[in-house]
Amino acid sequence: MAKITFNLALISYLTASLEYFFYLVYRKPAVQTLAWVTVGVGLLCHTMIIGLRASATGHGPYTTSFEIALFFAWALVVVYFLTEWKYRIKDLGAFVIPMVFLIMVYSAFLSKEIGFQGPATDASFWMTLHRTLSILGYAAFAIAFAAGIMYLIQEHAVKSKKLGIMYFRMPSLEVLDNLNHKVIAVGFPLFTLGFLTGSIWSDKMHGLLLSWDMMKTWPLILVWLVYGAVFFGRLMVGLRGKRAAQGSVIGFFSVILTYFLHV
């Protein structure tokens, strides 16, 4: 059952990615609607997998690498839908949904063993909070990454005066820069809170606010510094446009690094 649902979700995201690409090139409005519906089907299956898993383990999807990857991909789709609903950025899906698909493929290779059974100690309250907040923050960063890539494509077109198909398709620089700012403005506080709750959890578990384990903590601080610079840089010295877009692309690479080192 879980396997079938998983495969369905995987296929939906792949199909939706292709539909978004098709829409990007051929601009048939019907295909855009179709892509939304396909992602919707994917999200439905995706939610079912998480639900089934939760009823098997007795807790939310926060313990094993598989669960976290699954949850990250899920949060990304949800955040994508919220962004799409609020800002109507055409073609954002063509950049976000392939990411979702890749995360799902990656998660397919992870062990599906159940970490532990049933709700756990009181420290796990902080763990749950830590992981939920962080994952939501990462999902927002992933959207910022997509917006950043789109900005850099459009910026390159306008600057170099080579106005190809992407120039016609991509939204304006202002829209993309705004989107980049808005999602970081949401993602950065979430990530910061995630970081803090993580410290509290670590304190409860090991009596240490920060485990000064190089590989575990430093990547997080790197992520925090990059997005902090992008976020505060805009507010204080008008860091915007290309620099902000580059920031969110670099930031997301540090997120990927952290993900593999930390989780």
Add this chain to the structure above:
Amino acid sequence: MPETKLVVVGVNHKTTPVEIRERLAFTTGSIEESAEELISYPEIIENIIISTCNRVEIYARVYDIEIGVQKLKEFVCGNHNIPPEQLDQYFYFHSQERAVEHLFRVSSSLDSMVIGESQILGQVKDAYQLARSLRSAGQVLNQLFEKAFNVAKLVREETRIAESAVSISSAAVELARKIFEDLEDHTVMLVGTGEMAELAAKHLISYGVKTVYVASRTYERAANLAKTLNGSALDFQDFTEQLYKADIVISSTAAPKFIIKHDMVEKAIQQRKNKPIFFIDIAVPRDIEPEVNNLENVYLYDIDDLQTVVSANMKEREKQAESAMEIIHNEVAKFASWKDSLSAIPTIVSLRDRVEDIRESETAKFLEKMPHLSSEDTDAIHRLTESIANKILHKPTINLKKKTQSEEGPAYLKAIRHLFHLDD
């Protein structure tokens, strides 16, 4: 009834130089006369004449393609007193599906000099209205032209053929909207009062720009232009000080050297906290140092750049024209099947007449032998025979209509005519 054919004969901007086209053009008055004259030709059943500065075309329904085309060519030449030998190299003609396709391409503006321009559709509509009022167009051409207008609408909706900018000032607006999206809260500064700058500014204002500054070496001219644009004039001396206020700067002075320099813009962009500025330099010689484009969040387009954008957009339209052709091919097929189904109608009518004749004469013979029947009885017998005849003919009629749309259509029609002796 012999089958009829659609043809179009004409010249356009691609095949024919303007010296020839202008000699072949019809005025509205001469179209009226010509259309009426064409109606009197026994070879030509219906006709519509389209005459614009880029094309002269006659669409017609004829009995024979070759004769029809020949007559139409002779008519155009004769009408304008030009020997046909001189024009033969310029004329093109299409028949049947190709003629339909040609009209759809014309009405959808795929055959225009500037692909996607909207004028041609209006011109085709006018030609059609005139032909209708003259009654030179009948059932088939009416349907054809109505269809052509639908196709044009479909192409406009489903492709982006008319969207991208194909003039300098609209390209500037398009770029501004790719940088700033909504122009409403943005500010334009004109440096110099060139005509093209004014045009571009008006274009930007029509997209919502509210704040306009104008600077010119002669304050008088700046003030005048500012007045027409509902903006405010600046002293030429300190426009550089105000540069930071502008999101879009259009420069068009007659200055022999660069007047907007790298360091000025660098300063302005710092004052703006890196908010982008879009510079449009339409002056020749140029007003703005090209190095300005290297600054971050600054975009500089000179007149050549804009010209390049315009050509790129033309290319995009050509690409859109390709997907428009898919739509057109579909619609041509639909129209062709409609026209084919028309040719089933005479056969169906004669078939029904034949059956009705038989029914009537046979019933009459029968009733003659039965004089004792009351009038109610005879009525009942009429109704019965009618309903039998109708029931028998019902399916063949429907199938015949359907079949005429397929390849076997003509064979079916022939068979029916033969089996029922309809051609006697």
